[in-house]
Amino acid sequence: MSKMMPRVSLLLLCLLLATGPALARDCAWDPDVDPDQALDPVSLASGLLQGQNNTVEGSDPRLCREACCQTAGCDLALLGFPMDGLPQCMLVQCVRQGRDMCVYRPSTQFKIYRKKVPTDAETKNQEGGEELRVVPLVVLGETNQTDTIRCRLPMKVGSCRAAFPRFYYDVTNQSCRGFTYGGCDANQNHFESREECEASCSGVTGSVLPDESTPAPDLPPKARRLAPFDSMSDKGVESEADPEAKKTEKAADDFAERCGAEPDGGNCRAAFKHWYYNSKTGSCQTFLYGGCQGNKNNYFTEKECIAACTVKVLPSSKKDAADEVFAEYRDSCMVTSDPGPCRAAFTMFYYDASTSSCQMFTYGGCRGNNNRYGSAEECLSRCSDASFDAHGNPRKHLTTGEFLLR
Missing domain, CATH: 4.10.410.10 (Pancreatic trypsin inhibitor Kunitz domain)
Incomplete structure (x- = not known):
């Protein structure tokens, strides 16, 4: 490997000399961008690197940065360290049609160096005299x-x-x-x-x-330096497991679905080590999960599998259709209003079963319950013609005129 480094460095040096010193004079690097990152896969999904012949072998961060400085349109120098070959310097154009498409993730296998975004005074187009304004891909806090x-x-x-x-x-x-x-x-x-x-x-x-x-996605807020690079592994995923899997009691039909089904790798072609409960042996065993679909007998860790399936199994208690209709109506129209724990202030409506009317309340912005509607019309449409009174007893269907007179 060491014998090849002079050739690699010479290749990068030729690239720098061929493009000339003009571009390098105004090249500055953004100190706020942590170099220990890589490009998030969602950046690549937007076609960021399609059609670009921009990879050069080299292990020197300085030469990689200089190559980016000398290349028109290069906004980011990405230095990768593959396990089966020489380090590679990749030159990336992040700004497309005034939008910054680069999203980062922390990484130990890459280094990134981002050019500093010039000020308005520095972005005059030399040919047309127009300003180049980089529009952020995501505008935080904007609600429309x-x-x-x-x-x-x-x-x-x-x-x-x-x-x-x-x-x-x-x-x-x-x-x-x-x-x-x-x-x-x-x-x-x-x-x-x-x-x-x-x-x-x-x-x-x-x-x-x-x-x-809508068009293709605006990338999610806070994506730049918060999500772990190794998001395809099991690390950190267990906390997002289905809360249903953590119950200490399960109905027989629920147990059969989550703990009795045969392991199903799904239709995708990844290969992740997951766990399933083998009801024949009464133990949790590993299988290869493809990454999508499959069934609910699918756990990230053995601990999670054991917690989900070593439970008390209750007799099946499937509700008949009338019970399900009432349960849905109760959750949507009979519970009291709940503003939730957040502190925003959204005007919403809830159905007051005691007065058979829709009332206004202030919603905090998260959680709460299902008795929450964006307008009085939506609230009335959902709850005013229900078949149950405030005590859950069946009642006659009211006409619109009868409802308004109440």
């Missing part, structure tokens, strides 16, 4: 119609076959749920954490929209 549409999109795994833990907003149940993201072709309903999902979407109501309702 696009955000509402984003939260009503369906969950989308994507066509790639990796396995990244992510969250999406389920507008039907008005809650944030986990899912496994394949690594590309995401839509905007896609968040790094449950907290980001709740901050962006809590309180959004409506029906699920077609996936084509």
Whole structure:
């Protein structure tokens, strides 16, 4: 390897001399960008490196930075250290049509060096005299119609076959749920954490929209330096496990689904070591999980599997259709209003079963319950024509005129 380094350094030096010193004079590096990072896969999913012949072998960070300085359009020098070959210097153009497409993750296998974004005075276009303004890919704290549409999109795994833990907003149940993201072709309903999902979407109501309702995704807030690079491993994922798996008692039908099903690797082609409960031997065993789909007898760790399946099994208690209808109505229309623990102030409506009317309340922005609606009309539509009174007893169906007279 050491014999090849002079040739590699000479190759980089030739690149620098060929492009000339003009570009290097204005090259400055952003001190706020931590070099111990790599590009997040979601950056690559946006086509960031497609069609670019931008990889040069070399292990010297200084030469890699200089190569970026001497290359028009290079915004970031990415130095990788593969286990099966020489280090590689990759020159990346982050800014596309005024938008910064580069998203980072902490890493021990890469180094990044980001050019400092010039000020307005420094960004005059030499040919047309126009200013180049870099528009952030994500505008934090901005709430508009696009955000509402984003939260009503369906969950989308994507066509790639990796396995990244992510969250999406389920507008039907008005809650944030986990899912496994394949690594590309995401839509905007896609968040790094449950907290980001709740901050962006809590309180959004409506029906699920077609996936084509918005363009390709704006990347999730806080993605730059917060998520661990090794997100495809089991590390840190156990805390996001399904809370249903942690109950000490399970109904027979639930136990059969979570602990009695045969292991299912799913349709994707990754190879992750997961655990399933073997009901025949009464023990947890390993299997290879492909990264998507499969069934619920699927756990990240042996500890989680044991906790989920060494429980007291209760007799099956499936409800009949009438019980399920009442339970849904009760949760959506009979419980009292709940502002939740967060401290925002959103005007929402809840159904007051004691007065058979919809009342206004202030919602804090997260959690709460299902008796929460974005408008009085939506509240009335859901609860005013129900078949149960405030005590859960069946009642006659009221006409619109009868309801308004009450």
